[in-house]
Amino acid sequence: MALAKTELPWPVSSDTSSPQAERRPYPILLHMAIPVIGLIAALLVIGLLTVGFYAPWPRVPPGIRINGIPFGGWSFDNLGHALAGWPPVTKTLRLVASDRSVTVEVQVVPDVTATVASVRGYARTGSLAERVRAWRALQRGVDLPVRHTLEPRSRDRAIDLAREGFEQAPADARLVTQGDEVTIAPAVEGRAVNVKELAAAMADAVATGQTTVEVPLLPVPPLVSTADIQAMGVSTLMARFATRFNTALVERSHNIALAASIIDGTLIPPGGRFSFNTVVGPRTAERGFQEAMVIQEDAFVPGLGGGVCQVSSTLYRAVLAAGLEVVERHNHSLPVAYIPLGLDATVSYGGQDLVFVNNTPHYVLLSMQVSADGELTARVFGGMSPEPVNFETVTTEIEAPPVRYLPDPGLGPGQLKVVDKGQYGRTVETYTVYPDGRRRLVSVSRYRPLPVQVLVGPGG
Secondary structure (H helix, E strand, O other): OOOOOOOOOOOOOOOOOOHHHOOOOHHHHHHHHHHHHHHHHHHHHHHHHHHHHOOOOOOOOOOEEEOOEEOOOOOHHHHHHHHHOOOOEEEEEEEEEOOEEEEEEEEEEEOHHHHHHHHHOOOOOOOHHHHHHHHHHHHHOEEEOOOEEEOHHHHHHHHHHHHHHHOEOOEOOEEEEEOOEEEEEOOEOEEEEOHHHHHHHHHHHHHHOOOEEEOOEEEEOOOOOHHHHHHHOOOEEEEEEEEEOOOOOHHHHHHHHHHHHHHOOOEEOOOOEEEHHHHHOOOOHHHOOOEEEEEOOOOEEEEEOOOHHHHHHHHHHHHHHHOOEEEEOOOOOOOOOOOOOOOOOOOOOOOOOOEEEOOOOOOEEEEEEEOOOOEEEEEEEEOOOOOOOEEEEEEEEEEOOOEEEEEOOOOOOOOEEEEEOOEOEEEEEEEEEOOOOOEEEEEEEEEOOEOEEEEEOOOO
16 A cells, blocks of 8 residues: 655655755754854843942952052941041131131041942942943052041031131111211121031032132021111101209219110100100119119108109100100109209109100101210100290299298207208199290199208207
8 A cells, every 4th residue: 555645844855875865954943043042142141241240249349448458358347347447637628708718627537338338339330341441440459548528526616617707697777866867877688607508518528628618608688677767767856855964973873874775766666655664664773773862752862763753854855845745744743953843754663654655657766865974865856847846834823831840959949940941832834835826735733842841949
């Protein structure tokens, strides 16, 4: 029986006696395997390159020196401990800003983290060509520098010196009086050291070997600008009044000067209220007031703050002339010598007060000055000149003083001796007189009489 002929996928020679008569598929398979083998080889090369130039170092690479000291083969932890034990180095930095400079000395210590990171990253950064070059250098030995940083306390001391040398506090705009003139001292912007940026700049200078550091400064605006003061509208003298005092009375003179200095420079906004007792405060020894003569129960006796009423009276008279609204004012129980009757204003902390209101559309500035020769001057500045006025006082009642007899055994029988002539009591009306002749009642003041004191001998 004849077999069916099978078709083969490759040609078969009919000459079976020839060596080529029987062929196999091996050359074709080998041809197909060559690219696969090449791909595998390429992957192996890439893997080797990755391990050789991209994988992290397990330890300090052989051939690495730091500042000439070999550390190849060390663990990175041990390298960090060694660096941390290195002593600090003193470096001088010149801090500069605009036209100023400050020289500081700082302590520099190894930056362990940055130095270890530089060792870990050796021949592990950049392109492949760069890594190969770094690796070749490593075969010959590589000396890496220590990365440095500022010792924290030394850095903070340097920053403190920079702040002392470069910072400037802002100056608020303010009103300045010179006699009857008022001007504006303009605001001045301050400056402050940007501490965070300065610390970074010094650290960068140390890391890069620089010795000069530009100090970063921040502007510090004033709390009160020139425009703020201009908007207050204080530009002219509204009124002035002066009284005199005896400078030989040292304690009384001291109290006058102290109270005047407290009031001087007071600003009152439109509609604002001024209280003498609130502004001047308690007249106590702790606050610097001294004992001098005061009026108490119809007599002059020593008391803390004696003389302060001359300040309130002088101010009251200037306030009247400025046309401000007086809310509270009290006359003394007895006449005083430094100001006309009806124009005084007594004060007592916790009791009688001098209160007035700024009834103008601008701020009001109070100025009180004391001269060396015993003159106390009150000035009121504002934004408008008041109508010029005069003041007239009219005594409407006079009360004769009583007579007080005091026994004195040193006198002869029935002998009399007047030791105090006393003083008449008076009721005084005070008027504002305007240029057109109008008169306005300001106040009615009542002063009690002081008794005549007479010494009387036995049997008188």
